[in-house]
Each structure stands twice: as C-alpha cells, then as structure tokens.
Amino acid sequence: MSTAVIHDPATLPSDDNVNAYTFCVELKGSQWFLQKGKMIAYYGRIDFNGIGHGRLDRLMRTSFHSPLHASDWVVAEGSGKMLLADRAFDVNSFDLDDGNLTIRSGNLLAYQPSLALKQSIVPGFLTLIGTGKFVAASNGPVVFMEPPIRVDPQALVGWADCPSPCHHYDHGYMTGVMGGVRALTGFGGASGEEHQFEFAGAGTVLLQSSEALMPEQPTGAVGAEPGVPGSHGSAVPAGGHGSAPRLPGQLGDLQRRFGL
Amino acid sequence: MATFRLQGSKVLAVDMTGDAVKAKNGSMVAYDGQMAFKKMTGGGEGIRGMVTRRLTGEQMTMMEVKGQGTCYFADRASEISLVQLHGDKLYVESSNLLCADGGLRTGTTFTGLRGGASGNGLFTTTVEGTGQAAIMSDGTAVVLRVTPQYPLSVDPGAYIAHQGNLRQDLQSGVTFRTFLGEGGGEAFQIRFEGDGVVYVQPSERNTVGGDV
Numbered sequence: 001m002s003t004a005v006i007h008d009p010a011t012l013p014s015d016d017n018v019n020a021y022t023f024c025v026e027l028k029g030s031q032w033f034l035q036k037g038k039m040i041a042y043y044g045r046i047d048f049n050g051i052g053h054g055r056l057d058r059l060m061r062t063s064f065h066s067p068l069h070a071s072d073w074v075v076a077e078g079s080g081k082m083l084l085a086d087r088a089f090d091v092n093s094f095d096l097d098d099g100n101l102t103i104r105s106g107n108l109l110a111y112q113p114s115l116a117l118k119q120s121i122v123p124g125f126l127t128l129i130g131t132g133k134f135v136a137a138s139n140g141p142v143v144f145m146e147p148p149i150r151v152d153p154q155a156l157v158g159w160a161d162c163p164s165p166c167h168h169y170d171h172g173y174m175t176g177v178m179g180g181v182r183a184l185t186g187f188g189g190a191s192g193e194e195h196q197f198e199f200a201g202a203g204t205v206l207l208q209s210s211e212a213l214m215p216e217q218p219t220g221a222v223g224a225e226p227g228v229p230g231s232h233g234s235a236v237p238a239g240g241h242g243s244a245p246r247l248p249g250q251l252g253d254l255q256r257r258f259g260l
Numbered sequence: 261m262a263t264f265r266l267q268g269s270k271v272l273a274v275d276m277t278g279d280a281v282k283a284k285n286g287s288m289v290a291y292d293g294q295m296a297f298k299k300m301t302g303g304g305e306g307i308r309g310m311v312t313r314r315l316t317g318e319q320m321t322m323m324e325v326k327g328q329g330t331c332y333f334a335d336r337a338s339e340i341s342l343v344q345l346h347g348d349k350l351y352v353e354s355s356n357l358l359c360a361d362g363g364l365r366t367g368t369t370f371t372g373l374r375g376g377a378s379g380n381g382l383f384t385t386t387v388e389g390t391g392q393a394a395i396m397s398d399g400t401a402v403v404l405r406v407t408p409q410y411p412l413s414v415d416p417g418a419y420i421a422h423q424g425n426l427r428q429d430l431q432s433g434v435t436f437r438t439f440l441g442e443g444g445g446e447a448f449q450i451r452f453e454g455d456g457v458v459y460v461q462p463s464e465r466n467t468v469g470g471d472v
Contacts, residue, residue: 005403006403006404006405006457007402007403007404007405008404008405008407008410009410018402019400019402019462020400021399021400021462021463022399022400022402022462037415037417037464039415040402040414040415040417040418040460040461040462040464041402041404041412041413041414041415041418041458041460042412042413043404043410043411043412043413044410046413083402083404083460083462085399085418085461085462085463085464086462086463087398087399087463087464088398088399088461088462088463091462
C-alpha cells in the first residue's frame with residue numbers, strides 16, 4: 001500500500017515537475033509570466049499582477065509583444081514556490097538557448113521573462129525567442145520529431161527552428177469528380193487524414209500523443225493591414241475564402257464542387 | 261477492519277472480511293466474494309444528517325458495501341489517493357470522496373466564506389475517526405504540508421481536501437484593476453495556516469472567481 005508523498009517547501013523541486021501533471025516554479029525575487037488561472041497553490045509571498053500594471057512596463061517592453069493575449073497573462077512576482085497545472089494535462093518544461101520555438105497558444109502555461117513572447121505569423125500560435133525556460137501542457141507526453149515530416153493538425157504542439165511550416169493536402173483526394181464529392185460530403189471514404197501540416201528543413205517538431213486539443217486561446221483579430229495573414233480587414237483576392245486550396249487549372253468554386 | 265489498496269492509480273481495491281465500507285453510489289466496478297450493496301439514505305448520517313445535507317447543498321449519495329472478499333471501486337478514471345486517519349478529521353469536497361471505512365463518521369461542516377468563491381458551496385464534508393479513506397482527484401493529487409512557518413495558498417478550484425489543525429481564510433486579490441479587466445487571474449485563494457496537509461489536484465474546477 002502506498003501513501004502519497006507529502007511535499008513541503010523544502011522538498012518541492014525547484015523549476016521541475018512534481019508529478020507528470022504538476023510543475024513547481026521557484027521564485028526568488030524573480031518574475032515569471034503565466035497564463036491566468038494555471039496556478040494551483042503556492043508557498044511564500046507571491047503577487048499576481050495583470051499585464052498592463054504600470055510597474056511592469058519595462059518588463060513588457062522586453063518580454064511581451066502580443067497585445068492580443070495581454071488579458072490572458074499575468075506576471076507572478078515574489079519569493080516562494082508555486083505549483084502550476086492545467087486540467088490534468090501533462091506538463092513539461094523546455095529550455096531554449098538563444099533559440100526560437102513556436103507553440104499553440106493554448107498549450108503554453110508559463111515562461112521566464114528572459115524569453116520574449118511574440119505572436120506567430122501562423123494564426124493561433126505564439127513564438128518564444130531568447131534564452132530561458134518555459135512550461136507547456138500537452139495531452140499525453142510530448143514526442144519530438146525531426147523534419148521532413150507531415151503531422152496531423154490536432155497533434156501538433158509546436159516546432160522549433162523549422163523555417164517553413166505549411167499545409168499539405170493529398171492530391172488524389174482533391175481532384176476529379178469523386179474527389180470533389182468526397183471532399184464535400186465525406187462519402188466514399190474520407191479517412192480524415194487528407195490534410196496535414198508539413199515541416200521541412202532543420203528543426204524539431206513537438207507532437208502530443210493524442211488528438212485532443214487544448215481549447216484555443218482567443219487570439220483576437222490581427223490588425224487589418226494588407227499582407228498580414230489572419231487579418232480579415234483587407235479584401236482578399238478571388239477565391240480566398242474557400243477552405244480547400246485551389247489547384248492549377250481549376251476555375252471558380254462552383255466548378256470545383258462539381259469536380260470539373 | 262477493511263484494508264484499502266490501490267490497483268494501479270485509478271482503481272481502489274478494498275479487502276473485507278465481513279466488515280463494511282461506505283462508498284460513492286455506483287462506484288463499484290468489480291468484486292469477488294460475497295458483497296451486499298445498500299444505498300445509504302442521507303449518507304448514513306441519520307435524519308439529521310440528511311436534512312443538513314439537503315439544506316447545505318453538500319449532497320453525497322453513498323452506499324454501504326458489506327461482505328467478504330475484495331471489492332473494486334473507480335469513478336470516471338479519477339486518480340485516487342489513500343488517506344489514513346488516526347482519530348483526526350479529514351475535510352473533503354463531497355464530490356471527491358470515493359470511499360471510507362465503515363467505522364468512520366461522515367458529516368457536514370461550515371467552511372466559512374471561501375466556499376462562496378470556490379463554487380463548492382459554503383459547506384464541506386468531514387470524515388472523522390480511525391481508519392482509511394480514499395479521495396479522488398482529476399490528475400494525481402499533490403499533497404502539501406502546512407506548518408506555522410510555511411502557510412500555503414491554494415486556488416479554490418484545485419483544492420480537494422485537507423487534514424489536520426488548519427485555519428483557512430479567503431484571500432482576495434481583487435483591486436480596482438480587476439474591474440478594468442486587468443486582474444491578476446488569481447483573484448481568490450484559500451490561505452491555510454497551522455499544522456496539517458492539503459491535497460490539491462492539477463486541474464481547476466470552474467469557480468465563480470476563476471475568471472477574475
């Protein structure tokens with residue numbers, strides 16, 4: 001019979017996992033950014049301040065460049081140990097050494113201010129640049145993969161260094177009459193795996209071992225500037241609203257639907 | 261006395277020799293031997309307990325399991341922690357109590373203001389006596405010791421149980437900024453002081469104060 005280990009401030013790890021689902025951060029007068037509501041308990045004196053607090057202006061200038069997420073993030077400051085967890089998902093910390101990593105916005109729990117948080121060009125993702133530690137949640141343990149690789153959109157947690165993440169659609173599925181019918185209706189054998197994210201070049205891709213998504217953090221709308229993906233302000237040239245890509249030689253949406 | 265052991269981390273096995281345990285209604289998954297299951301009206305706390313539970317909203321449907329052999333309990337793949345009681349009192353959210361030795365007394369107690377913010381109600385369940393109890397959590401529970409030098413603050417949504425001589429009060433970080441939409445995200449915490457242990461789960465229930 002096992003009795004659970006009882007932790008106290010001395011036995012809790014410093015900046016490490018307590019168990020697969022809980023991460024302990026030690027603050028010694030330092031600061032950490034964390035997503036709202038991910039703190040489950042703490043020892044010591046720790047203040048939580050919303051971003052936009054006047055005193056934090058300088059920190060914001062160096063480490064937080066995503067105005068759209070400002071309301072979801074807080075700064076923990078003080079000394080003590082704090083436990084982070086997220087809906088009983090696996091949590092893990094990762095170290096970046098003068099590197100970059102892009103992660104789904106809902107999966108990022110916390111990061112050190114020595115990293116700078118920026119919104120990725122890919123909608124719904126955030127990029128961390130610099131040196132430091134961050135904590136991310138995933139459904140099931142994280143698996144690291146080397147490109148070239150195609151991954152299921154739901155299993156993607158993030159990627160580091162890969163220069164050109166892009167969509168990949170199976171060609172046969174998209175063309176011809178049967179392809180059109182299948183794409184639209186799912187009749188005739190849609191495996192649900194006709195669309196992937198493709199990574200090429202040097203880097204690492206992080207996958208979770210499940211296809212359960214973390215609820216998307218609202219990323220808001222990007223400023224309506226021409227040339228900014230995800231901004232719905234400017235008029236997109238013809239055919240921009242279709243969810244499937246246009247193949248060469250295809251005409252308007254109507255033709256595509258009939259597979260012409 | 262029934263002996264509790266864990267079969268993996270999500271199934272509780274209780275070996276019984278003619279004695280009884282109280283368990284959450286419907287949480288039996290398997291048994292071997294001879295078992296009798298009886299729903300306990302009002303959690304086996306008598307008319308008074310029944311009325312109290314109805315009034316306080318701290319509802320708990322328990323069954324009495326009695327027999328010889330091994331009975332297995334589980335509930336929605338929750339992680340289970342065992343708690344040994346030596347004449348002391350365990351405070352637990354009624355929804356997190358899976359099973360308790362038949363010799364333990366269960367009851368309801370007023371928890372003070374913190375319940376209002378935690379969405380758990382103003383009352384909580386107590387388990388008292390000598391014997392074992394099993395509590396459930398969403399994800400492996402973390403057990404944290406509280407000493408006079410080291411008070412602990414806990415998010416109300418992650419709190420599941422505590423044991424020992426602890427004083428709890430609600431700590432609020434609500435300032436004018438909260439109303440400007442720039443709150444700290446951790447507007448309410450339960451602060452535990454004294455001597456004892458607190459069980460927290462790595463997941464948060466939805467709480468009234470959760471989004472502030």
